[in-house]
Each structure stands twice: as C-alpha cells, then as structure tokens.
C-alpha cells in the first residue's frame with residue numbers, strides 16, 4: 118500500500134531516508150509487520166474501509182523524530198504518531214487517514230525524572246503505566262501513578278487522547294494533570310511549552326502555565342505536533358482511602374443524591390473517582406438489587422482527614438430522605454499483597470490488565486464479542502439529566518437495536534470529571550461483518566439522536582471522529598474552522614495525523 | 630523488505646532449541662519459555678499437568694487476567710531475550726500476550742479455538758496452524774484433547790513456523806448457547 122497521492126518513487130526515497138535516520142531495522146514495510154498496526158477492535162475489520170497504515174517508522178531519539186518528520190514533509194507523506202498504540206476502543210494504533218505511515222514512539226521509553234519532593238514526572242511517549250510504576254517502586258519513591266484500566270498504555274498517549282484514571286482528583290484527569298511538553302512541529306522544529314520555553318528552565322514541571330497564550334491544548338486530541346516529552350503531576354501516596362456507599366430506592370431520589378455528591382466533590386470533601394450505578398437493571402452491576410441508585414464515594418488522604426470527611430459526607434446524605442449511607446473498609450497504604458489482590462488495583466495506583474479478563478465470557482456476559490467501541494457523550498451532572506438520558510435511551514433502544522437484536526451494553530454513567538457525566542454505551546465488535554455493519558449504523562444513529570438533545574462525545578473511535586466533530590456545529594462550525602486555520606498555518610502540507618478528531622488539512626477537506 | 634523478526638537475532642536464537650540448553654525456565658527440547666493456563670477451567674488444568682510432565686514450566690492465569698504472569702514471569706524473561714511462550718487460556722489472555730509480544734518482535738504462530746459445549750464435549754478449530762496439530766487430531770483424542778495438545782506442543786519445532794500478522798484473538802466467534810471458549814496458542 119502506498120500513502121495517498123505519493124508516487125512509489127517518492128515513497129521509496131522517503132523509506133531510504135528514514136532507514137538512514139533511524140536504522141533499517143526500525144522501518145517496517147512488509148505486509149506482516151505493517152499489519153501489526155491494525156486496530157484489533159476495528160468495526161471495519163477485514164472490510165475495504167478498514168483504516169490501515171502503509172508503513173511504520175520507530176525512532177529512538179527526538180533528533181530522529183525531527184529527521185522523520187522533515188522527510189515526510191519533503192515528500193508530503195502523512196504520518197500518524199502513536200506512543201504505545203493501544204488505543205483500543207478508540208482506534209488502536211491504526212491511522213485515522215488510511216495509508217499514513219505510523220510514527221511509532223514505543224522505543225522512546227525513558228523515564229527522565231521523577232521528583233518525590235515536588236511530586237512530578239517527566240517521561241517519553243513509550244513509557245507505559247507499568248514502566249512508570251516499576252520505576253517509582255524500584256526507586257522507593259512515595260508517589261503514585263494514576264493508571265487507566267489497562268496498565269499497558271502510554272502515560273503520554275492516554276493523556277493526549279483525553280483519557281482518565283481512577284484515583285484522586287486532579288490526578289485522574291490525565292491531560293489536566295500534565296505540566297509542560299516538548300513537541301516536534303511539522304517543520305521539524307522543537308517547541309517546549311510552559312516554563313520549558315525558558316532557555317535554562319528550572320521549573321518546567323513546576324508551573325504549567327508559563328507566560329503568554331497557553332498552547333498545550335492544541336496537542337490534546339490534536340494533530341499540530343508530535344509530543345516527545347511530557348511532564349505530569351503525581352499524587353503523593355495518600356495515607357488512607359475509604360469509600361462510602363449511598364443508596365436511594367426511588368427514581369426521583371437521584372436528584373438530591375447527585376446534588377449532594379456534586380457538592381461534596383466540588384468542595385473536594387470527596388476527591389476519589391465516584392461512581393453512579395442504577396436507573397436500569399444491568400445484571401451484575403452494583404445498584405441492580407433492591408436499591409434504584411447506588412453511589413460510591415472514595416476519599417483519599419491522611420487517615421484523620423478521611424475519617425472527618427467521611428463524617429461530613431454522612432451528615433450531608435442524612436438530609437436526603439430515604440438515603441442509606443454505609444462506610445466501607447478503611448485502607449491504610451501501602452497495601453500488603455493480600456489486600457491488593459482483593460481490591461481494584463488501579464484505585465490504589467497499581468497498574469494491571471484485569472479489565473480484559475472481565476470483558477471475557479461469564480454468566481453475566483454469555484456472548485462477549487471480544488472487541489467494542491464506546492459512545493461516550495457528556496451530559497450534565499444532575500439527576501434530571503440522568504433521568505432524561507435514561508428515558509432517551511429506553512425510548513430509542515427498540516428502534517436503534519433492531520428490536521433488541523443488537524446487544525449494546527449500557528448506559529454506564531462515569532463521573533470522570535467534575536460537573537459532568539459520561540453516559541457511555543458500548544457497542545460490541547466481533548468477527549461477524551454483518552453485525553459489525555449494524556453496530557456502525559447504530560453508533561451513527563446514537564450520535565445524531567444525542568446531538569439533537571445537546572449531548573456530544575468527549576472522545577470517539579477513529580472511524581467516527583468526523584461524525585462526532587460535526588456535531589460541534591455552533592456558529593457554522595466556527596470552532597472547527599478556527600482549528601483548521603491553525604492546522605494550515607503550522608502544518609501547511611498537512612502531514613501530521615490528518616483527520617484526527619475531525620481536523621483535516623486544506624488539501625483533504627474537500628467533500629468532507 | 631525489513632521484517633521485525635529479521636533484526637531480532639536474539640529471538641531467532643531463542644527459537645532454535647539447540648541454542649537454549651541451560652537457560653532456566655526454557656524447555657531445552659522445544660525452546661518454549663513457559664506454558665500458561667486458565668486456572669478456572671479443568672481442561673486447561675489437565676493441559677498444564679501434562680505440559681509439566683513434558684518438562685515445561687507452567688503458570689496459572691485466573692479469569693483471563695494476565696497481570697501477575699506478565700509482570701512476574703513473562704516480562705522479566707522477555708527483557709533478557711524474547712523467548713516463545715504457549716498456553717491454553719481465554720481469548721482475552723491470548724489477546725493481551727499477543728499485544729505485548731508485538732513490541733518484542735514475537736508473533737502468534739499457532740492459534741486454535743476449543744469450544745466447550747454444555748454436554749462436556751468440545752469442538753476444535755485451528756485458526757493458525759503453526760505445527761502439525763490438526764482439529765481432527767484433537768477431535769479424535771476425545772476428552773483427552775488437552776493432553777494431546779500438550780504432547781503436540783512438546784513436539785513442536787519453532788523454526789518451521791511462519792511469521793504472520795495479528796491473529797483473530799481480539800474478536801470472538803459466535804458460540805452455541807451455554808458454550809465456553811478456550812484458546813490454545815504459541816507466541817514465538
């Protein structure tokens with residue numbers, strides 16, 4: 118496969134230049150090697166529209182990244198940068214624009230610094246949560262990482278795609294917790310953001326804002342540069358953690374329950390990753406018993422403070438008629454191995470892969486498809502919005518699921534960020550192409566139906582990024598046009614991740 | 630054309646049984662580092678017992694969660710040199726190992742699916758034939774198919790195997806009601 122609009126002569130010249138720059142062993146062109154960059158959960162698996170790479174290049178240093186980008190610019194070859202490339206459910210390591218060359222940064226896996234005193238880390242893109250956790254453990258540093266469910270992902274890649282984890286605020290909002298970046302621009306130039314722009318900076322990971330307009334947001338779900346270093350604030354190991362479970366029996370209870378939970382979170386009296394179950398009886402989920410709603414509120418901090426905050430939470434929920442409040446076990450950290458083996462490890466800053474085991478076949482999930490994609494609209498954090506979303510879901514379910522024959526999973530309400538909820542519906546993707554086509558059609562329908570209500574995604578699978586970007590249509594798509602103006606200015610040949618999150622360079626915009 | 634495999638001379642060495650004599654944890658006859666099995670399935674337990682008797686080091690995986698096996702056994706081994714591993718596990722466990730193996734230049738060279746039916750019988754499909762074992766050979770073995778699988782693993786010689794792209798482990802097939810799926814595999 119050739120990159121689109123690139124002659125084989127030019128492609129061969131570029132391949133030769135890349136081999137020169139990174140070493141012949143790290144330029145992949147054989148079909149079997151390039152196939153490794155396919156999206157394992159692609160809803161177009163083995164169909165003509167499946168997004169595929171034409172080759173892959175794996176540099177080891179930032180200078181090599183610069184050389185690769187410059188060559189791509191010379192021959193106008195689209196690149197798609199990945200860190201560990203395990204963006205499963207959102208596109209894996211396959212490019213958004215088929216035929217792009219994957220710029221695989223896995224080999225750049227150095228933990229450059231971890232400061233315990235100021236609780237931050239500076240890492241390269243290939244550093245996974247497992248790697249950073251191992252480094253911290255070996256160095257006996259008293260800070261935690263905040264892993265997403267799969268611990269094998271990249272600290273940088275996850276943040277750049279808008280991912281999140283499961284410990285305390287503000288660390289579990291991974292992009293929000295970053296502090297300073299190093300970026301290779303499309304012309305090969307290196308930019309450092311925030312305090313890193315100082316020639317002799319001593320505060321790159323200490324202060325995220327720096328001086329003047331803040332540009333870091335351009336690289337979140339963006340395609341304006343290749344990120345080669347990134348700083349992150351880490352949580353000092355909290356002394357203790359305790360979770361309260363609150364339940365309500367009636368449908369309308371969700372309104373005061375959520376208002377109370379919001380207040381506690383917005384006051385930071387509850388700082389852990391809260392959860393909300395219920396409204397629909399999903400087998401096996403908490404909240405599917407007698408209670409209509411179940412909220413879980415974890416609190417991290419010094420033991421005395423956790424106990425005081427727990428008491429405060431109890432008082433607040435006592436004012437909600439009918440609510441029951443149960444204090445969970447208080448965990449003192451670090452956990453011993455036996456305790457760690459019976460808790461959800463990621464909530465204690467320990468990366469693992471148990472989430473994949475849970476996706477497997479079990480009595481609650483007798484026919485798992487293996488793959489899935491997620492429809493993740495953001496809705497307001499109010500009980501009224503939850504009830505409206507559930508009514509919306511149930512009233513459309515019959516039609517969109519073809520009379521219940523398409524087995525979606527959800528909605529699952531995720532409280533990743535304060536002041537909003539992610540109301541996720543999962544679409545199974547398997548080997549059956551006919552079923553996959555139906556799932557794609559259903560996904561599109563949910564996107565349109567949700568957009569009519571003013572709800573849109575925070576993150577989308579690669580093949581649906583255009584569709585979702587189009588729902589952000591205020592003032593004739595002014596935001597998209599603004600992003601395109603910036604894209605055309607910083608990447609005039611449109612070589613960096615064309616189409617990522619719906620931002621296309623000028624020459625590829627026609628007809629979209 | 631560069632293949633990932635070509636430059637990993639170390640891995641090629643690991644795939645040659647003769648070169649492996651004396652490396653702890655690696656079966657000197659086959660070159661496999663370790664055999665993994667799903668602890669919650671009796672068939673996988675039977676497979677592991679037989680593999681042990683063939684000289685393999687084995688390690689249990691519980692409910693498809695490979696974390697412990699990865700962190701404590703496979704990753705440290707692969708940091709020394711990419712060596713082959715094999716297993717009878719859930720598809721999810723294979724998928725995870727396969728993803729992690731790609732980064733080390735290793736591939737799924739054998740992949741079979743075993744559909745365990747509610748009446749206790751099993752159906753077998755070889756998705757990727759990396760060695761001489763066929764679905765009909767497993768079928769003929771009846772309820773002793775796990776032992777047959779372990780025997781064939783012990784007899785396999787890695788250098789004969791092809792170096793293909795990704796397997797189908799990430800996407801599950803449709804199964805009859807009440808059936809369970811196990812998957813056997815070699816990553817090399």
Ligand SMILES: Cc1cc2nc3c(=O)[nH]c(=O)nc-3n(C[C@H](O)[C@H](O)[C@H](O)COP(=O)(O)OP(=O)(O)OC[C@H]3O[C@@H](n4cnc5c(N)ncnc54)[C@H](O)[C@@H]3O)c2cc1C
Pocket residue numbers: 198199200201202203204205206207208209210222242264265266267269270271272273274275277278279280281282342343344345472473476614617
């Ligand atoms: C079962 C399951 C559970 C999951 N749970 C979670 C969860 O709890 N939280 C969560 O956030 N996600 C979750 N995910 C989604 C996903 O797997 C993770 O977010 C994962 O960390 C993303 O892959 P990665 O870290 O390898 O990033 P990558 O795939 O490397 O990067 C993601 C994207 O960012 C861009 N990018 C990456 N690196 C660079 C760079 N250096 N420069 C420029 N652009 C770049 C690329 O467009 C790339 O496609 C889950 C998925 C599954 C299947």
